[in-house]
Amino acid sequence: MTKTPAEVExxxxxxxLLASVFAYLDEQxxxxxxxxxxxxxxxxxIVDKLRARPASKGQYGFAFALNSSRNxxxxxxxxxxxxxxxxxxxxxxxxxxxxHGFIADSSKTYLIGNVxxxxxxxxxxxxxxxxxxxxxxxPGATLGDIGFAIxxxxxxxxxxxxxxxxxxxxxxxxHEAPQVLHFGRPGHGMTLREGMVFTIExxxxxxxxxxRTEDDGWTVVTTDGKLSAQFEHTVAVTKDGVRVLxxxxxxxxxx
Numbered sequence: 001m002t003k004t005p006a007e008v009e010x011x012x013x014x015x016x017l018l019a020s021v022f023a024y025l026d027e028q029x030x031x032x033x034x035x036x037x038x039x040x041x042x043x044x045x046i047v048d049k050l051r052a053r054p055a056s057k058g059q060y061g062f063a064f065a066l067n068s069s070r071n072x073x074x075x076x077x078x079x080x081x082x083x084x085x086x087x088x089x090x091x092x093x094x095x096x097x098x099x100h101g102f103i104a105d106s107s108k109t110y111l112i113g114n115v116x117x118x119x120x121x122x123x124x125x126x127x128x129x130x131x132x133x134x135x136x137x138x139p140g141a142t143l144g145d146i147g148f149a150i151x152x153x154x155x156x157x158x159x160x161x162x163x164x165x166x167x168x169x170x171x172x173x174x175h176e177a178p179q180v181l182h183f184g185r186p187g188h189g190m191t192l193r194e195g196m197v198f199t200i201e202x203x204x205x206x207x208x209x210x211x212r213t214e215d216d217g218w219t220v221v222t223t224d225g226k227l228s229a230q231f232e233h234t235v236a237v238t239k240d241g242v243r244v245l246x247x248x249x250x251x252x253x254x255x
Contacts, residue, residue: 001169001177002195007102008236008245011171011197014104015234015245017050018097022108022248025093030085031113035068038093039079042066046097055096055103055174062218067094067107074162074203074211074220074228087113090123092230094201096174103174105199106246107232118206119227125157126204126229133182133200134235137242141192147184150202160209162228165220167199170234192237197245201232 003011024045030038043065046054054065069077070091077083077092085091094107109123132149154161167180178190182202207226214221222228234245244251 002193003171003197003236004195007171008195008197008243010100011102011104011234011236012243012245014052014097014099014102015106015247017052017099018095018104018106018246019248020050021045021095021097022106025108025110030091030110031087033085034081035070035077035079035083035085035091036081038068038085039064039066042093042095050097050099053098055098055105056094059096059174065095068092069094069228069230071227072222072225074205074222075165075230076218076220078216078218085112088115088119089113090115090119090227090229094230094232101172103170103172104234104246105170105174105201105232106234107201107230109229109231121157122159122204122206122227123229125154125159126202127231129153129182129202129204130200130231130233133202134233134242134244137192137200137235137237139192139194139237139239142187142189143178143180143192144184144188145186146200147181147189148186150200151183154202154204159204159206162203162205162209162211164211165203167201167232169196169198171197194237194239196237197234199232199234201230203228203230
């Protein structure tokens with residue numbers, strides 16, 4: 001379950017490459033593009049530019065390099081030529097990358113054009129909730145501490161936390177132990193130890209936390225049709241705290 005220092009460094013290398021994928025996405029004129037076009041750009045960048053592998057492609061039979069979850073889609077959205085990003089949308093791109101046998105996993109919710117204030121507020125609170133969870137990570141803390149920090153922040157802003165999906169251990173496999181819930185009680189759950197590597201990836205809904213999966217077997221949406229947002233990082237427990245392995249350049253001051 002825990003990784004050696006050398007393994008953490010390899011994961012950090014994969015994480016830095018994944019951060020560069022998001023930097024590349026930041027430069028794209030997303031409005032008017034289809035989510036399949038975004039997927040194809042990302043796959044080409046990972047394979048041709050970074051000489052890495054899009055780890056999501058082929059995982060559990062998924063055919064794409066990323067998940068694209070727009071507006072009321074909570075997670076696992078499937079890229080499509082008919083899913084066009086429009087002014088006012090919010091969209092989460094969840095991307096994984098494998099390098100030297102280790103996988104990094106991260107996601108970011110993008111604001112497309114002129115996004116209404118309520119949607120911006122949701123996205124901001126979700127990003128903050130992820131960081132509340134990250135800042136709870138240290139040796140001797142518990143998984144419950146992480147979940148509690150996330151859920152309390154969500155509740156303070158009037159949002160619900162999706163409970164059906166969670167963060168996860170990660171390394172040579174995309175999904176390893178432990179499960180990292182985004183709700184919990186302080187002092188409960190597994191105790192964190194140096195060398196543990198896992199994702200923190202809260203999904204916050206404007207309305208109820210209930211969800212349903214559409215007929216394609218992948219796309220998960222809110223049952224009330226209200227917006228959902230998500231952010232994700234891969235983190236490692238260090239000797240005295242936490243290291244964000246997928247940290248993006250604009251986030252270095254926060255970490």
